[in-house]
Every structure is written in C-alpha cells, then in structure tokens.
Amino acid sequence: MRQGTRVAWRSFSQLWQGYLMPLNADAPQGGQSAMSVRWMVWPAVLFTVLLVVFPFAYTAVLSTQDFVFGQDRKFAGLDNYKRMFTDPEYANAFRLTFLFFFLSLILQLVLGTWLAFAVNRVTWFKGLIRTVLISPFMLPPVVIGMMAIVILDPSLGVANYLLGQAGIAPRLFLAHPEWAIGTFVLIDAWQQTPFVALIVLGGLQSLPGRVFEAAEVDGAYGWRRLFYITLPLLGPTLVTAAVLRSVDLLRFFDIIYITTRGGPGNASTTLNILAYNRGFEFLDIGYASAIMISISVVVLGSVLTFARLRRAVAW
Amino acid sequence: MALAVAAGAIAGVIVAGPASAQVDWQKYKGQEINVLLNNHPWTQALRDLSKEFTAKTGINVKMDVFGEEQFRARLTTVMQAKTGDLDGYMSLTIREGFVFDKAGWYQDLKPFIENKALTEANWNYEDFGAGLRSAHTINGKVVTIPINSEGPLFYWRKDIFEKCKVPEPKFLEDIPEAAKALKACDANQGVWAARGLRPQIPYGMAAFVNNMGGSFTTSEGKPGLCQEKTLAGLGMYASLLKDYGPIGAANHGFPQVIELLGQGRVAMVHESSNEFSNIMKFPGRDKDLGVKPLPPGKASGVSKPVTIGWGVAMSPYSTKKEATWLFWQWVTSAEIQGRLVNNGVAPPRSSVFNGEAFKKWSSELPIRQAWADALVEIGKTGTGMYQTNTPRIPESRELIGRAIQEALLGQKSIKDAACAADADLAKLE
Numbered sequence: 182m183r184q185g186t187r188v189a190w191r192s193f194s195q196l197w198q199g200y201l202m203p204l205n206a207d208a209p210q211g212g213q214s215a216m217s218v219r220w221m222v223w224p225a226v227l228f229t230v231l232l233v234v235f236p237f238a239y240t241a242v243l244s245t246q247d248f249v250f251g252q253d254r255k256f257a258g259l260d261n262y263k264r265m266f267t268d269p270e271y272a273n274a275f276r277l278t279f280l281f282f283f284l285s286l287i288l289q290l291v292l293g294t295w296l297a298f299a300v301n302r303v304t305w306f307k308g309l310i311r312t313v314l315i316s317p318f319m320l321p322p323v324v325i326g327m328m329a330i331v332i333l334d335p336s337l338g339v340a341n342y343l344l345g346q347a348g349i350a351p352r353l354f355l356a357h358p359e360w361a362i363g364t365f366v367l368i369d370a371w372q373q374t375p376f377v378a379l380i381v382l383g384g385l386q387s388l389p390g391r392v393f394e395a396a397e398v399d400g401a402y403g404w405r406r407l408f409y410i411t412l413p414l415l416g417p418t419l420v421t422a423a424v425l426r427s428v429d430l431l432r433f434f435d436i437i438y439i440t441t442r443g444g445p446g447n448a449s450t451t452l453n454i455l456a457y458n459r460g461f462e463f464l465d466i467g468y469a470s471a472i473m474i475s476i477s478v479v480v481l482g483s484v485l486t487f488a489r490l491r492r493a494v495a496w
Numbered sequence: 497m498a499l500a501v502a503a504g505a506i507a508g509v510i511v512a513g514p515a516s517a518q519v520d521w522q523k524y525k526g527q528e529i530n531v532l533l534n535n536h537p538w539t540q541a542l543r544d545l546s547k548e549f550t551a552k553t554g555i556n557v558k559m560d561v562f563g564e565e566q567f568r569a570r571l572t573t574v575m576q577a578k579t580g581d582l583d584g585y586m587s588l589t590i591r592e593g594f595v596f597d598k599a600g601w602y603q604d605l606k607p608f609i610e611n612k613a614l615t616e617a618n619w620n621y622e623d624f625g626a627g628l629r630s631a632h633t634i635n636g637k638v639v640t641i642p643i644n645s646e647g648p649l650f651y652w653r654k655d656i657f658e659k660c661k662v663p664e665p666k667f668l669e670d671i672p673e674a675a676k677a678l679k680a681c682d683a684n685q686g687v688w689a690a691r692g693l694r695p696q697i698p699y700g701m702a703a704f705v706n707n708m709g710g711s712f713t714t715s716e717g718k719p720g721l722c723q724e725k726t727l728a729g730l731g732m733y734a735s736l737l738k739d740y741g742p743i744g745a746a747n748h749g750f751p752q753v754i755e756l757l758g759q760g761r762v763a764m765v766h767e768s769s770n771e772f773s774n775i776m777k778f779p780g781r782d783k784d785l786g787v788k789p790l791p792p793g794k795a796s797g798v799s800k801p802v803t804i805g806w807g808v809a810m811s812p813y814s815t816k817k818e819a820t821w822l823f824w825q826w827v828t829s830a831e832i833q834g835r836l837v838n839n840g841v842a843p844p845r846s847s848v849f850n851g852e853a854f855k856k857w858s859s860e861l862p863i864r865q866a867w868a869d870a871l872v873e874i875g876k877t878g879t880g881m882y883q884t885n886t887p888r889i890p891e892s893r894e895l896i897g898r899a900i901q902e903a904l905l906g907q908k909s910i911k912d913a914a915c916a917a918d919a920d921l922a923k924l925e
Contacts, residue, residue, distance in 0.1 A: 336742035445692075445747055
C-alpha cells in the first residue's frame with residue numbers, strides 16, 4: 182500500500198509540476214500564450230474537482246457520520262469503519278466480491294486471449310465477426326439482467342426446458358446459494374469476454390513481425406512461440422485489459438440487483454449490493470458510505486497494482 | 497395496529513361536504529408538476545387518464561414511474577435534497593409513514609382539504625372511512641390521501657382440485673394436506689407458489705403466523721419469532737415453498753408468482769389482491785380460479801390477514817402545491833376511483849365500493865364478486881403490522897424474510913433461523 186501511495190503521489194507531483202512549468206519551453210516564461218493555455222486547463226480541473234473529488238470527499242465525510250435519512254446527523258468518527266470490520270454481512274460481501282472478481286478476471290482474460298487468437302486467424306467475414314463479437318457488451322446491463330431472468334429462472338426459464346429436452350436434470354442457476362456467484366461469473370464472461378478479445382486482438386495485430394520471423398529462424402514454433410514470445414509481448418495489452426475489466430468487475434451491480442437482489446439468502450450480496458441495501462433500503466447512509474469508501478480503496482489499489490505490473494511487463 | 501382499511505372504507509358514513517365556492521380548475525393553467533410513482537396497477541391505469549386532467553386544468557403532469565425499490569431509492573434521495581423539483585409522490589404510510597413524518601417529508605394536506613377555493617364540496621374526505629383516514633393521518637397531520645386497499649389473498653384452481661377430488665381448504669392446516677394430495681394426484685402439476693424474495697416474504701407470510709395464533713412480538717413487545725405458534729406459521733410457509741413450491745422460489749417475487757398461476761403451472765398461490773387484474777389477463781383464469789382470504793387456523797380459529805393501502809402525498813418543498821393538490825384531488829375523486837375499478841384497483845371510497853358501477857362490475861363474473869367479498873373481509877379483520885416493534889421497519893422485515901429463506905434453502909431449521917433472527921431483531925428496537 183505504501184508503494185501504491187508513492188506511485189500515486191509521484192503521478193500527482195508530475196502533473197502539478199507540468200502545470201507549473203511553461204508549456205512551451207521556447208516561449209518566454211509568463212508570456213501571454215503560455216498563460217492563456219494554462220487558463221484553458223482550468224475547465225478540466227474544475228470538472229474533475231466537481232465530478233470526482235467533491236463526491237468522493239463528500240462520501241468520505243458522510244462515512245464518519247451516524248446519518249440515517251430523515252434524522253439528524255451526528256459525528257461518529259470511525260465508528261462506521263469499526264462496525265464494518267465486525268459485521269459478518271460485510272465479511273461475506275467482501276468474500277463474494279473478490280470471489281467474483283478473481284474468477285471473472287481469470288476466465289475473461291483466458292477466454293478473451295484465446296478468442297483473439299482465433300479471430301486473428303480468420304481471413305473471411307472479418308467485419309461481420311467483429312460486429313457479432315462486440316454485440317454482447319453493447320447491451321445494457323438491464324437487458325442482460327432481464328435475459329438472465331427469462332432464460333435462467335429454474336421454473337419459468339427456457340434453459341431448464343432445453344436441458345430437459347436433452348434429458349438433463351434441471352439446474353437452479355441463480356436460485357442456488359452455491360451456484361449464484363458462479364452463474365454471475367458466466368453471465369459476465371459471456372458479455373465481456375469479447376471486449377477483452379478485441380483489446381487483445383488489437384495488441385496482437387500490432388506486434389512486430391520481425392520478432393516472429395527471427396523466432397521462426399531460431400526454430401521457435403507452436404507452444405514455445407506462444408509462451409516465450411507472443412504472450413510476453415502481449416503483456417502490456419493484457420494488463421490494460423485487466424485494468425479495464427478490474428474496475429468494471431469491482432463495480433458489478435446491475436445484473437445482480439435485477440436478478441437476485443443479493444440472494445438467495447445473501448449468496449450474491451456483494452459489497453455494492455450491501456451498500457445499496459444499507460443506503461437505499463434501510464436509509465443508513467453513514468454506514469453505506471463507509472462501505473463505498475472501502476470499495477473505492479479496493480478499486481484504487483487494484484488500479485495501482487496493475488499500473489506497476491504494466492511497467493514490469495513493458496518492452 | 498389494526499387497520500381495517502376496506503372496512504373503514506365500506507363502513508364510512510357519507511357526510512355532505514361543506515358548501516364551497518366554485519373551484520377554479522384553470523387557475524394554475526400552464527404549470528407543470530412532477531410526481532414520483534411506484535409501478536402499481538393504480539399507476540398503470542392512471543397514466544392513461546392523466547391527459548384528461550391536463551385538458552381540464554391546463555396543468556401538465558410529468559409522471560416518473562419506477563419499480564417499488566427503485567422508486568423508494570429515488571424518492572428518499574430527492575426528499576433528502578429538499579428540492580422543489582418533486583411535487584407529489586406515492587407513499588405507503590404503514591411502512592415508512594413515521595420515518596417520513598419525522599423527517600418532515602410530508603406536507604399536511606388538511607389545510608388543502610379545508611380550503612373551499614381549492615377543494616370541491618363533493619370531493620368529500622369523509623367518504624374515506626374513519627379507519628382509513630386514521631391510517632393516513634400521522635400526529636394529527638393528513639399525510640396521504642388513500643388510493644387503494646390491498647392484501648394477500650388465497651387463489652386456487654377449482655378445476656384442478658375437482659379433478660383430483662381434493663376439497664377446497666377451509667382451514668389453514670388444510671393447505672399442506674391439499675398440497676400433498678394434489679402432488680400425489682398429478683406429479684407433473686405444480687402445486688404451490690408464494691413470494692420467496694427476502695424483503696417480499698413478510699407481506700405474503702404474515703397471515704400464516706397470525707392465523708396459527710402466533711405473533712411477531714412477545715406479550716412484552718419484544719421480537720417473538722421463536723414462539724411456538726409463530727414458529728408453526730413460519731414453518732408452514734417455508735415448508736410449502738420448500739416441499740411444494742417451484743424450484744428457484746427463493747428468487748421469486750410477485751411477478752413470478754403471478755406468471756406461474758396465470759400460466760396454469762401451479763394450483764394454489766398466496767398473492768396480493770392487487771394482482772387480480774393481471775391474473776385475469778391470462779386466458780381461462782377468470783373461469784377456473786377461486787379467491788378468498790387465507791383460511792383461518794383450525795386450532796386457533798384466528799383469521800388475521802394483512803391489509804395495507806397506498807396513498808398520495810405532497811412534498812413540503814414543492815413550489816406548486818396548489819396545482820399538485822388539484823391533481824391529487826382529481827385522482828382521488830369518486831369519479832376517477834370509480835373508473836379505476838375497471839382496472840382492478842380496489843376503491844377506498846365507500847361511495848365507490850358500495851356504488852352501482854362497482855356492484856355491476858363485480859357481479860359480471862363470480863371471480864370478481866369473490867374478489868370484492870375477499871376485500872371486504874380482509875378490510876374487517878386485516879392488520880398492517882407484519883414486523884416487530886421498531887421504527888426500522890424495512891430492516892425488520894428483511895430479517896424476518898431471512899429466517900424463512902434460511903429454512904427454505906435448508907441452511908437452518910426454522911427454529912434455529914427464527915431464534916437467530918430474534919436476536920438480530922432485538923438490536924433494531
């Protein structure tokens with residue numbers, strides 16, 4: 182975490198120094214054009230402060246209050262955070278969030294990379310195939326959620342009907358506590374794997390051909406070429422895909438909310454669902470804010486981790 | 497708290513309103529009001545009618561309609577912001593009334609009702625029965641105007657019962673027996689469906705506890721799920737779902753229950769009176785269904801169903817209170833409530849419930865008459881209390897629902913789940 186903090190601080194310092202330094206080294210310091218350009222940055226700074234910094238800071242302030250909608254606020258210090266660490270529901274939500282995160286990320290990166298390799302070899306109907314590929318992740322989550330209800334409901338859905346026609350016993354899918362998170366992993370993989378595949382495909386097509394020619398000359402083919410040349414060269418691309426998917430996976434909310442509302446029992450109550458329930462069902466805004474801050478810290482931590490990883494795999 | 501919603505409506509004495517000056521319905525012409533509504537059969541019917549209000553008054557009504565949970569999330573956020581952007585909203589006082597009143601989120605409607613320049617004499621507030629008016633009044637403030645009365649009812653397929661020669665359940669204890677007999681008669685026929693989603697369970701389940709002679713609280717007012725008779729009711733609800741319910745029942749709310757009954761895939765459900773009009777849209781159901789309040793307990797002799805009623809409220813932060821009142825006055829008038837009956841909205845006004853139009857509509861089909869009779873019955877005997885003694889009502893209902901789900905999913909026995917829930921419920925007091 183200290184490493185991560187240093188990275189964040191360094192980035193911030195560089196940004197600030199960049200602002201203080203003349204934008205054009207040749208321009209006279211404090212010159213009219215440099216000043217004008219500098220002022221042009223302010224709308225972006227203002228935008229960031231208003232839409233990013235302020236909501237986050239406000240949530241942090243709320244997290245230190247005993248604040249239930251409709252009642253007087255009281256300062257609670259770190260009580261909401263202490264409560265979080267002794268709350269079995271929070272522990273369960275934390276476990277489920279990370280279970281979903283790791284299973285989904287691994288599955289999507291593996292399948293997405295495989296899919297990119299497969300598509301890269303296709304020489305016909307390239308445009309059509311890419312259009313079909315992007316269609317799942319163009320769908321809004323509410324549509325995916327409704328589709329999941331219609332298809333996967335054990336009593337009303339078409340999935341069990343089709344399984345039944347094939348002589349396979351019905352499955353509970355989202356209705357079984359032990360299957361719920363796994364089913365969400367599969368739903369998200371269906372929707373988002375093509376996104377990973379497109380990123381990897383882009384990276385694959387921009388790899389330097391000379392390296393592969395040299396590898397062929399040296400007799401590196403098949404799996405050896407894949408593991409020792411292609412995948413290492415794809416490292417930065419894969420990390421980029423991992424960063425983008427990580428942020429999304431840690432924010433995953435809509436489909437769970439639409440399909441199971443965190444159930445059955447609390448088998449799919451992830452941190453986002455828990456925070457939503459505490460905040461909007463029970464109006465306990467202080468505690469919900471503390472949970473949201475904890476999620477934000479996790480998201481920030483994962484981004485910083487991947488940022489370091491990206492530098493490690495850069496070539 | 498006994499509500500006696502429909503009873504209040506039916507027993508209400510029609511008192512002639514005070515003589516008033518003519519209301520100028522065009523006075524606020526050109527204004528636009530924003531109302532936030534729960535997606536409900538009442539709302540669905542009202543959406544089509546609101547154009548008539550605009551034609552009558554020149555006031556444009558912008559309706560935002562959300563599913564119940566999203567509706568509440570949006571409502572609480574907007575009200576907390578104390579914005580004048582929202583003028584009116586639906587509210588279930590039995591659930592959130594005291595919290596909203598404490599927060600100052602209700603405009604007292606009494607001055608509007610008494611304002612002769614704003615309220616037609618024949619609008620007649622007393623037409624809503626005394627019990628009903630009381631349920632929509634908090635700390636002396638008229639916080640909402642009633643728009644419906646509703647409660648869970650027992651729907652059963654008469655044709656399937658006849659085919660299997662199973663008698664109609666007369667007592668609550670007969671339902672598991674009937675379920676067993678129906679299953680034995682035709683293993684492919686679904687038998688039972690009810691709400692299994694955690695927050696939705698208590699609404700459908702409470703009458704099981706009450707009719708078995710149980711209570712959600714002890715005689716000292718403490719959480720009492722772990723009491724013998726309460727456990728019997730909780731256990732029956734969980735067992736019916738577990739042993740005879742559809743697979744995946746733990747994720748089922750009213751849409752799935754209605755779909756299963758409508759499609760003919762189950763023989764019995766316990767579901768809201770509100771969904772009557774939606775059930776009747778399925779072909780054949782108007783002829784083969786029976787409907788009545790959940791049968792009384794055989795041993796206890798108790799029949800205590802759940803009865804609640806939605807109302808319409810005004811935001812105290814609204815800058816268009818008069819225009820908003822005109823709209824609420826119009827939608828709660830006898831004329832409009834009478835027309836909403838055709839959409840299966842149970843009218844809270846005595847004059848409408850006892851009126852010729854409703855009687856004619858009810859008598860057209862036996863199932864409609866049975867539904868109307870059931871509403872009268874649950875209005876007389878019903879209660880809106882289906883949680884423990886706490887101002888944190890949604891949390892209390894969630895914990896009660898959790899106990900049922902744990903038993904349904906086989907994670908705990910009903911006794912262990914209920915006793916554990918009592919400990920958590922005690923923290924909410």
